[in-house]
Amino acid sequence: MRLRNTRDRRSHQMKRERRSFSNDFKRQIVESVVSGSATQAELAREYRISPVLINKWKKDYKTGKFFENVNSRDLAKLELRIRELERLLGRLTLENEMLKKIRDLDTKEKKDDSSIVTSRDWDRSQGGAR
CATH class of the missing domain: 1.20.5 (Single alpha-helices involved in coiled-coils or other helix-helix interfaces)
Structure with a gap:
């Protein structure tokens, strides 16, 4: 009896397209969270972004990464x-x-x-x- 690799099938079905976001978009998201106009959870749900990703953007924002250019x-x-x-x-x-x-x-x-x-x-x- 041969076992099927169901993991490969599931990962193929659930594969998402990788999105990229502009620095302006990231800056707007972070500034909304920092100013208190929206919570991190609200923005994560609205834009279907991981809250962990927003945390990373906040760190990048604090270091000035979005203002390099x-x-x-x-x-x-x-x-x-x-x-x-x-x-x-x-x-x-x-x-x-x-x-x-x-x-x-x-x-x-x-x-x-x-x-x-x-x-x-x-x-x-x-x-x-x-």
């Missing part, structure tokens, strides 16, 4: 955009800190105003300043 004008635009975003981040960080301080002050005032007056405290509170 960028000319000096485009590079200057990118650097300007980075500076703008850094300034915006600084402003938003300061605003966030100020809002936290205001919230903390407001909370403290509410705690001070909400003290419970009992019959024991009532006589003391009516006595005036000492």
Whole structure:
């Protein structure tokens, strides 16, 4: 009795065509994940890409691989955009800190105003300043 090699048959049926993606496409996917506009899982499902591949693209993006062929004008635009975003981040960080301080002050005032007056405290509170 001869055994058939079913593995060869399955691999032939399930063989996929190898796709290639442009650096612009990879950059768009990575920037969508990094900015939070879409999750890695959502993009992987939508474009039928392995999440592992998106992780690889993220590593490549961090090392600047997608920007190797960028000319000096485009590079200057990118650097300007980075500076703008850094300034915006600084402003938003300061605003966030100020809002936290205001919230903390407001909370403290509410705690001070909400003290419970009992019959024991009532006589003391009516006595005036000492």
